[in-house]
Amino acid sequence: xxxxxxxxxxxxxxxxxxxxxxxxxxxxxxxxxxxxxxxxxxxxxxxxxxxxxxxxxxxxxxxxxxxxxxxxxxxxxxxxxxxxxxxxxxxxxxxxxxxxxxxxxxxxxxxxxxxxxxxxxxxxxxxxxxxxxxxxxxxxxxxxxxxxxxxxxxxxxxxxxxxxxxxxxxxxxxxxxxxxxxxxxxxxxxxxxxxxxxxxxxxxxxxxxxxxxxxxxxxxxxxxxxxxxxxxxxxxxxxxxxxxxxxxxxxxxxxxxxxxxxxxxxxxxxxxxxxxxxxxxxxxxxxxxxxxxxxxxxxxxxxxxxxxxxxxxxxxxxxxxxxxxxxxxxxxxxxxxxxxxxxxxxxxxxxxxxxxxxxxxxxxxxxxxxxxxxxxxxxxxxxxxxx
Amino acid sequence: xxxxxxxxxxxxxxxxxxxxxxxxxxxxxxxxxxxxxxxxxxxxxxxxxxxxxxxxxxxxxxxxxxxxxxxxxxxxxxxxxxxxxxxxxxxxxxxxxxxxxxxxxxxxxxxxxxxxxxxxxxxxxxxxxxxxxxxxxxxxxxxxxxxxxxxxxxxxxxxxxxxxxxxxxxxxxxxxxxxxxxxxxxxxxxxxxxxxxxxxxxxxxxxxxxxxxxxxxxxxxxxxxxxxxxxxxxxxxxxxxxxxxxxxxxxxxxxxxxxxxx
Ligand SMILES: Nc1ncnc2c1ncn2[C@@H]1O[C@H](COP(=O)(O)OP(=O)(O)OP(=O)(O)O)[C@@H](O)[C@H]1O
Ligand SMILES: [Mg+2]
Numbered sequence: 001x002x003x004x005x006x007x008x009x010x011x012x013x014x015x016x017x018x019x020x021x022x023x024x025x026x027x028x029x030x031x032x033x034x035x036x037x038x039x040x041x042x043x044x045x046x047x048x049x050x051x052x053x054x055x056x057x058x059x060x061x062x063x064x065x066x067x068x069x070x071x072x073x074x075x076x077x078x079x080x081x082x083x084x085x086x087x088x089x090x091x092x093x094x095x096x097x098x099x100x101x102x103x104x105x106x107x108x109x110x111x112x113x114x115x116x117x118x119x120x121x122x123x124x125x126x127x128x129x130x131x132x133x134x135x136x137x138x139x140x141x142x143x144x145x146x147x148x149x150x151x152x153x154x155x156x157x158x159x160x161x162x163x164x165x166x167x168x169x170x171x172x173x174x175x176x177x178x179x180x181x182x183x184x185x186x187x188x189x190x191x192x193x194x195x196x197x198x199x200x201x202x203x204x205x206x207x208x209x210x211x212x213x214x215x216x217x218x219x220x221x222x223x224x225x226x227x228x229x230x231x232x233x234x235x236x237x238x239x240x241x242x243x244x245x246x247x248x249x250x251x252x253x254x255x256x257x258x259x260x261x262x263x264x265x266x267x268x269x270x271x272x273x274x275x276x277x278x279x280x281x282x283x284x285x286x287x288x289x290x291x292x293x294x295x296x297x298x299x300x301x302x303x304x305x306x307x308x309x310x311x312x313x314x315x316x317x318x319x320x321x322x323x324x325x326x327x328x329x330x331x332x333x334x335x336x337x338x339x340x341x342x343x344x345x346x347x348x349x350x351x352x353x354x355x356x357x358x359x360x361x362x363x364x365x366x367x368x369x370x371x372x373x374x375x376x377x378x379x380x381x382x383x384x385x386x387x
Numbered sequence: 388x389x390x391x392x393x394x395x396x397x398x399x400x401x402x403x404x405x406x407x408x409x410x411x412x413x414x415x416x417x418x419x420x421x422x423x424x425x426x427x428x429x430x431x432x433x434x435x436x437x438x439x440x441x442x443x444x445x446x447x448x449x450x451x452x453x454x455x456x457x458x459x460x461x462x463x464x465x466x467x468x469x470x471x472x473x474x475x476x477x478x479x480x481x482x483x484x485x486x487x488x489x490x491x492x493x494x495x496x497x498x499x500x501x502x503x504x505x506x507x508x509x510x511x512x513x514x515x516x517x518x519x520x521x522x523x524x525x526x527x528x529x530x531x532x533x534x535x536x537x538x539x540x541x542x543x544x545x546x547x548x549x550x551x552x553x554x555x556x557x558x559x560x561x562x563x564x565x566x567x568x569x570x571x572x573x574x575x576x577x578x579x580x581x582x583x584x585x586x587x588x589x590x591x592x593x594x595x596x597x598x599x600x601x602x603x604x605x606x607x608x609x610x611x612x613x614x615x616x617x618x619x620x621x622x623x624x625x626x627x628x629x630x631x632x633x634x635x636x637x638x639x640x641x642x643x644x645x646x647x648x649x
Contacts (some may be wrong), residue, residue, distance in 0.1 A: 070518070
């Protein structure tokens with residue numbers, strides 16, 4: 001027995017020797033160390049041998065085997081199964097005591113049988129898969145509705161007992177969702193205003209209607225693009241974070257721990273995120289509008305020969321307060337959608353790290369989808385409302 | 388208790404010299420000096436939070452030492468290439484099992500075999516079945532880690548750690564979360580691996596029974612001393628130690644004048 005695997009020189013290689021005695025039978029002798037180091041070579045030799053000789057009966061003489069470890073046992077199992085796969089038979093002879101003990105310990109005969117596990121994952125056909133998918137979709141819908149109900153109930157509870165809300169957490173999330181997002185929201189909106197002004201001026205300049213660049217930028221930003229851009233950024237930054245945080249807590253049984261302590265996970269985890277997002281999103285949207293107008297102003301003054309005052313005056317006359325508040329209203333709706341989806345996906349996490357990854361992706365994708373969907377509905381609503 | 392004679396001529400596999408271990412600025416353990424001999428079962432003892440897991444993380448190069456040196460097979464762990472070579476020879480069982488959640492148990496155990504050996508997949512499958520059977524998890528090959536119990540995760544982690552028949556095995560609390568029978572079987576498995584493969588084992592554990600069964604040598608760490616307060620043979624220490632904490636530990640006595648954990 002080698003004292004350890006650390007020895008610098010590998011143990012003597014294992015040899016396969018063929019003695020062809022009788023017709024119809026093949027006598028093979030194995031000798032040496034049958035272990036991790038020699039296994040790949042022995043397997044290759046044996047496969048080559050089997051491919052060359054087509055003999056139904058194979059006798060394997062193990063008398064020369066000095067040492068065997070579990071890799072060696074796996075090699076022998078491979079011999080037996082590959083011979084029987086070729087409709088042959090393999091018999092082992094002269095098994096030394098140490099080898100026999102090793103084979104017994106690993107239940108050699110069981111290993112040679114094809115695997116019998118009661119719980120093997122079932123392979124399914126496409127119809128079954130369709131069924132599983134449909135059921136999954138329904139149960140996910142059901143889960144979402146239950147979650148929606150729970151969220152509304154805990155919102156009511158928090159409204160009637162404001163002390164249930166964890167104030168510090170809410171402030172922290174307001175910082176994370178709002179303050180920390182301000183630079184990127186400002187930058188992107190500024191660039192967006194710049195681009196819009198520039199592109200529209202190309203067309204409007206043909207009619208000498210440069211001044212309407214101000215109207216176009218301000219109106220489209222406050223009503224549509226400001227809220228949507230902000231929402232998409234917040235969904236990417238914070239919605240995903242909500243899903244990942246809650247999902248990780250879910251798989252490490254922290255959510256269960258909360259529940260057993262008699263703390264409602266919805267009030268504890270969802271409410272601070274939801275309320276913080278709803279509070280800061282309108283503010284972020286306002287900043288987004290302002291920075292976009294600033295971007296438009298820069299293009300207007302520097303490239304379109306508009307005056308600073310003229311641009312501002314045109315902006316003010318285009319916008320009325322309703323447009324700004326309409327944008328705020330949208331921001332609130334988007335905030336609800338983003339935080340709700342993020343938390344929902346977090347609570348739906350199952351399994352391990354991969355589950356958290358899926359939840360994060362799906363939080364972002366479904367919030368963006370919901371944002372665009374609800375925005376379309378709101379546009380239609382507004383159209384009929386204004387007559 | 389086990390005989391020491393078999394190690395009379397053994398050479399040290401792991402050498403720890405003047406090690407200071409800690410996180411960031413915080414020193415958890417200092418002035419550690421010890422050797423682990425080839426083929427020995429070396430047990431690290433100590434109260435909760437005294438730095439056993441920390442020491443283990445340093446021994447396998449996960450955390451760089453604040454001072455001092457660690458060598459495994461005379462290779463210093465500070466060098467990235469050395470570390471790779473050393474870790475190829477080591478199997479590690481983490482305190483939480485650390486199975487990959489997106490892979491089945493069989494895939495978890497097969498991973499090191501696929502990465503480091505040239506065996507065909509059918510042989511790897513056979514080996515995986517053998518390894519899982521060794522830790523009594525036959526039939527659970529196709530379960531995901533999320534679908535099995537805590538103790539089963541531990542055992543599956545053990546199967547993965549020993550997949551390559553490593554020269555050195557590190558265990559962080561292998562028997563925590565196991566019932567007495569499984570825990571006794573685990574001890575037998577440890578002794579078997581040690582005997583047949585000559586595997587050197589470094590084990591962190593609290594189980595007194597299992598210490599008496601498997602340990603060749605122990606060291607005991609202490610939170611206040613931030614270092615080793617006792618080293619040697621467990622039965623000998625129990626009878627003869629001058630240190631009251633060591634005697635208390637072995638005799639399972641609560642601390643005088645204290646009700647809670649320190
Ligand atoms: N990642 C870390 N960063 C900073 N300090 C840590 C870190 N991990 C552990 N510690 C500190 O190091 C000390 C030792 O921790 P360690 O996990 O090594 O204890 P232990 O002996 O394994 O305890 P147990 O038996 O409970 O597992 C503790 O006081 C802990 O606060
Ligand atoms: Mg620990």
